[in-house]
Structures are given as C-alpha cells and as structure tokens.
Amino acid sequence: MEQKPVLSLDVLLEVAYFAPRQTLSALMKTCRFLYHECAKTMLRRQVVIENVPDLTSFLAFLNAEDGSRCRYLEDLVLDLELVGPSLPKSTARTLADVLSQQSFPSLTSLQLHNAEQILRPHPMLPAGFASLSALTSLTVTSAGSKAISFLKGLRSDLRVVVLKYKPGFDQRPNAEESSHPLIALHNFRSTLETVEVHGYEAELRRGQFPGPFPRAQELILNSPDSPLIAPYVHAFPDLRNLSISTIYADSLTPDNIEFETDAMRAFRRENVAEQSEFGSWTKLETVTGTVPDIYLAGLRCPVEVLYLNASTWDPFTMVSSILRDASVTRLHLFVHTIEALEEDGLPMAFRRLSDSSLEAISLHLKLNAQLEWEEDLRTIVDHAALDDLVDSLASLPILKFQFALRCEESGCTGEPHSPRPPTSDMVCGAQELQDFDCEAFAERILSTVPAVEHVDVKFICSRKQRAVVHRNDDGRSR
Numbered sequence: 001m002e003q004k005p006v007l008s009l010d011v012l013l014e015v016a017y018f019a020p021r022q023t024l025s026a027l028m029k030t031c032r033f034l035y036h037e038c039a040k041t042m043l044r045r046q047v048v049i050e051n052v053p054d055l056t057s058f059l060a061f062l063n064a065e066d067g068s069r070c071r072y073l074e075d076l077v078l079d080l081e082l083v084g085p086s087l088p089k090s091t092a093r094t095l096a097d098v099l100s101q102q103s104f105p106s107l108t109s110l111q112l113h114n115a116e117q118i119l120r121p122h123p124m125l126p127a128g129f130a131s132l133s134a135l136t137s138l139t140v141t142s143a144g145s146k147a148i149s150f151l152k153g154l155r156s157d158l159r160v161v162v163l164k165y166k167p168g169f170d171q172r173p174n175a176e177e178s179s180h181p182l183i184a185l186h187n188f189r190s191t192l193e194t195v196e197v198h199g200y201e202a203e204l205r206r207g208q209f210p211g212p213f214p215r216a217q218e219l220i221l222n223s224p225d226s227p228l229i230a231p232y233v234h235a236f237p238d239l240r241n242l243s244i245s246t247i248y249a250d251s252l253t254p255d256n257i258e259f260e261t262d263a264m265r266a267f268r269r270e271n272v273a274e275q276s277e278f279g280s281w282t283k284l285e286t287v288t289g290t291v292p293d294i295y296l297a298g299l300r301c302p303v304e305v306l307y308l309n310a311s312t313w314d315p316f317t318m319v320s321s322i323l324r325d326a327s328v329t330r331l332h333l334f335v336h337t338i339e340a341l342e343e344d345g346l347p348m349a350f351r352r353l354s355d356s357s358l359e360a361i362s363l364h365l366k367l368n369a370q371l372e373w374e375e376d377l378r379t380i381v382d383h384a385a386l387d388d389l390v391d392s393l394a395s396l397p398i399l400k401f402q403f404a405l406r407c408e409e410s411g412c413t414g415e416p417h418s419p420r421p422p423t424s425d426m427v428c429g430a431q432e433l434q435d436f437d438c439e440a441f442a443e444r445i446l447s448t449v450p451a452v453e454h455v456d457v458k459f460i461c462s463r464k465q466r467a468v469v470h471r472n473d474d475g476r477s478r
Contacts (some may be wrong), residue, residue: 032258039069046075046109052091055080059094062102070102075109082114086121099128100419109137116144116166126150140144142166151184158188159215164198180204182235189213196220204231212237221245228267229297230274233281240285246294252313261315264296271298272325287326291318299326302357314335320349323356340365341385346390360400361393367407386441390448397451403441404458438467446471 018029024038036460039061049055055078055139062070080087087095110132112118119125126146138154139162140147151163163181181197182204192213201223207230216236222245232239252260282300287294288307291314299322306328310319316339323331333346340346346363393401442457446469454470 027249035451036065036277039064040072043069043072044074044106046077047073048077048079050079051081051087052083055095056091059091059098062098067098067102070098072106073104074106076107077111077113078118079111079113080118082117085117085233087118087125089122092118092122092125096122096128098126100131101125104132105134107132107134110135111141112147113139113141115140115147115150116142116169118308119146119150120144127153130154132156136160138162140164141361144169147421148179148184152187152251154187156188157191158185158305159191159343160194161188161192162196162198163200165200167199169199180208180231182210182231183208185213186210189235190215194218194220196222198222203224203228206230206234209234212234214238217241219243222350223247226344228274229271230278233275233279237281238283239281240283242284242287243288244289244293244297246293246296248296249290249309250311252292252311254313256279257313257315264292267296268298268321271296272300275300290314291322294322294326302327302329305332306331308334309339310335310340312339316340316345316349319346320352323349323358328359329465330362331358332362332364334364334366336366336368341389347388350392350396352390356396358396358398361396361398362402363404365403365405367405387444390445393445393449393452396449398449399451400454400456401445401449401452402456402458403445404460406458406460436465438465439469441467442467 021042024042027034028038029035047058049058054456062073069365086092110129112129119129126149129150132154133156135154135156135158137160138156138158139161140151141164144166147166165179165186169179179200180202181195181200185192185195189211190213193215195213195216195218197220199222211237214237218241219232219236219239221229221232222242225247227244227246247286248264250259275298280299284299284301285304286307287299287305288304289297290309290311294306294308295318299377303326306322306326308319308322308331310316310333319333322328335346436459438457438459442455445455445457446452452471455468457467
C-alpha cells in the first residue's frame with residue numbers, strides 16, 4: 001500500500017502563520033500541539049472586537065488553558081457597537097477580571113474606542129485597563145473623565161498616544177487640571193514620542209504647564225477650535241514634526257471671511273505674544289496644515305519643510321505672514337484656486353518677503369473643473385500673470401523651483417463624463433494648456449531668478465508636459 005506524504009508539525013505551523021482565522025480555528029481541532037500553537041498565532045495578529053457577543057467569546061478564548069493565552073496577545077482593538085447605553089454588567093465584570101488577574105506582557109498596542117461609554121458605568125474597568133504594563137501605543141476615543149482617570153493610573157511606558165475627546169466634555173477652567181492632554185499624559189513624559197490630540201479646546205494657564213517631555217518628536221493637533229500652542233512649546237522642546245488642523249481649514253467663504261479672519265487674528269496675536277516672550281521651537285523639521293491653521297499658530301521659529309494647503313478663499317496675505325514670521329527653508333504649497341496667480345495672490349506674498357531663508361519652492365496648482373471652468377481657463381496660461389509670478393521670485397534666494405499645474409482630464413477634454421458640457425472658453429483654454437511651452441517658461445524662470453539652479457515645470461491636462469532645466473558652470477543643460 002502506497003504511503004502518502006505527511007507534513008511535519010513544523011511545516012504546518014509555518015503554513016498556519018499565513019492562514020486566515022477560519023483555517024486556524026480548523027487546525028486547532030486537529031491535535032493538541034496545533035490547539036496550543038494556532039491560538040498563539042491568532043493572538044499575535046491584530047484582534048478587532050466590534051460587538052458584545054464577540055467580546056464575550058474572545059474573553060472565553062483568553063481564559064482557556066488557565067489564562068495562559070493572555071501572554072501572547074499583542075494588538076487589541078475594542079471598537080464596540082453597544083446595543084444598550086453601556087456594556088452589560090456581566091461582560092464588564094469578566095473583562096475587568098481578565099485585565100486585572102491575567103498577565104499581558106506582549107500587549108503593546110491598544111485601541112479603546114467609545115471609551116467613556118464603556119468605562120463610565122463600570123468603576124472596575126478603568127483600574128482594569130490601567131493594570132496593563134506593556135503598552136507602547138494607545139488610542140482612546142470619546143474620552144471623558146473616566147478615560148482620563150484610566151490614563152492617569154496607567155503605568156505603561158507609552159511612546160505613541162492618540163487622544164480624542166468626547167464632544168461636549170466639560171473643559172471649563174475648573175476642569176483643566178484633570179482634562180488637559182498634557183496633564184493627562186504627564187506620567188509618560190519620559191517615554192512619549194508621538195502625541196495626537198483631537199477636540200481639546202480649553203486653555204492651560206502657564207502656572208499649570210507640566211515639565212518637559214524630552215523624547216516627544218511629533219505633535220498632531222486636531223481641534224474644532226483654534227489651538228493655543230504655548231503649553232505644547234513648553235512641554236515638547238525638541239519637537240521635530242508638527243501638524244495642525246482647526247475648524248478654519250477649508251471653511252472660509254465670502255460670507256464669513258471677515259468675521260472669521262478677525263477671530264483668527266486674535267488667536268494668532270496670543271500665540272505670537274507667547275512665543276515672543278517665552279520662545280518657540282528650534283528643531284522643527286516638518287510643519288503641515290492649511291493656510292488658516294498655520295497662520296493662527298503664529299510660528300516664529302525655523303522650519304525645515306512647510307507643507308501648506310491653500311483653499312479657494314484663504315487670503316494670501318496670510319501666506320505672506322506665515323513665511324515672514326517662520327524661517328522656512330523648503331516650501332511645498334498646494335493651491336486650489338486660479339486666484340493664486342493674480343497680482344494680490346502669490347506674487348504679492350512673495351514680494352513681501354525680505355531676508356527670506358527660502359531655498360526651495362514647490363508650487364502645486366490643482367484645479368477642479370466644476371469650480372474653475374466658469375473662469376476663463378485661458379487665464380491660467382496668461383503670460384502676464386505667469387511673468388508676474390516669476391518676477392516676484394527674483395529677489396528670493398531660492399536654489400530650486402518646481403511648478404506643477406494639474407487640471408481634471410474630464411474638464412479639459414469635455415468628455416461625456418465631464419461635470420457639464422464644454423464651453424468655447426473651456427475648449428480654447430484646454431488647447432492653450434496643451435500648446436503651452438513649458439521649456440520656454442522654465443528658461444524664463446532660470447534667467448529671471450539669479451539664485452535658482454534647478455527648475456522643474458509640469459503641466460498635466462489631457463496630456464503631460466514637462467521641462468527641466470538647471471544652471472551649471474558652462475551655462476544651462478536640460
């Protein structure tokens with residue numbers, strides 16, 4: 001009788017490493033060895049729990065084999081969709097017991113969503129989660145007082161924290177001490193490297209500022225209101241990467257721009273005053289945000305690379321203020337409006353710069369057909385406007401200039417799936433884009449801006465054009 005080849009357990013275990021969960025569950029039923037080992041493999045992957053029945057089953061799974069499986073859990077996501085107002089009491093008690101009585105030495109990543117709804121009705125849960133000692137990455141959403149209590153009691157050496165506050169959470173002055181993210185995260189000041197905060201609005205008085213977080217490298221501020229950055233400047237002295245997003249991003253319109261600009265100026269004045277008196281960051285490598293976001297931050301510090309997004313109604317006077325106050329080395333400017341090329345757009349912003357530290361500018365102009373075609377598309381390639389833009393760069397010490405213009409294919413060609421039928425201006429403008437001499441434009445920049453050494457021009461419409469020129473000792477080469 002012919003003997004069939006048999007896979008060794010070691011080979012089966014290697015296969016199991018790449019198998020889906022259903023296959024792992026089936027393998028666990030074949031023998032005692034795979035019963036143990038496939039359970040470990042399942043727990044070394046990210047485990048996502050989205051409802052109470054799955055949580056109940058998962059807790060039973062962890063408690064099997066005298067709870068020995070707990071030591072292999074590495075990455076847990078609790079994103080529970082609760083049918084009632086809170087977690088059932090029996091499930092909450094089992095979860096608290098497992099957290100507090102078992103050991104989780106490999107659990108380095110936890111995402112706890114809807115935290116306040118889960119924690120508030122069950123006093124034993126914050127202490128249970130706080131008993132976790134190996135976490136290095138933590139995400140908490142819908143955070144309120146119970147979530148803050150959990151954070152204050154946690155003794156893990158966190159390196160990455162994402163903290164999203166519950167809408168409507170009490171942030172009045174008398175609640176600041178317990179709710180401000182820098183206070184809530186103070187126990188991790190010696191280990192934190194990345195902090196992401198959403199939705200915190202209340203101020204923190206200078207007398208309440210915590211000690212420095214010496215290893216903090218990245219800060220992401222995402223708030224429905226405008227951030228006051230002084231507490232973060234003080235707490236993160238060696239910050240390298242900063243991203244800011246506020247309610248003003250992409251929200252300015254002709255109807256609200258005057259009122260909102262006044263509000264932004266007030267926040268900016270306060271941020272500038274704090275930095276002028278107490279100092280600002282000195283090691284920022286990247287800063288990212290929209291024009292209003294970075295404007296109201298009032299940065300007065302060196303910035304190696306600035307990624308700046310300008311929307312339709314963002315005032316270009318703000319761009320000028322940003323570049324004047326912050327010492328930017330490389331600028332990546334993403335613009336979504338034709339108005340950028342008008343006299344009071346970018347040409348004005350660049351002309352206002354004096355003693356600039358700019359070494360490189362990458363200007364990306366992206367047009368949305370539905371918004372832009374009512375403007376005559378021919379204005380995009382108006383030589384007077386482009387010459388004015390180039391002339392405004394003449395006094396800057398830039399060594400490298402990149403210019404990319406992109407418009408949607410459907411709008412340029414008037415194809416059937418275009419937002420609306422092409423007009424004569426659209427067709428004429430699209431044709432001028434296709435016929436535009438990128439090479440001559442690049443040469444014009446090279447001859448006008450004395451410091452520039454490298455120019456890269458791209459027009460992307462129904463077809464792509466590109467010209468690259470640079471200066472060397474013998475003249476120019478392409």
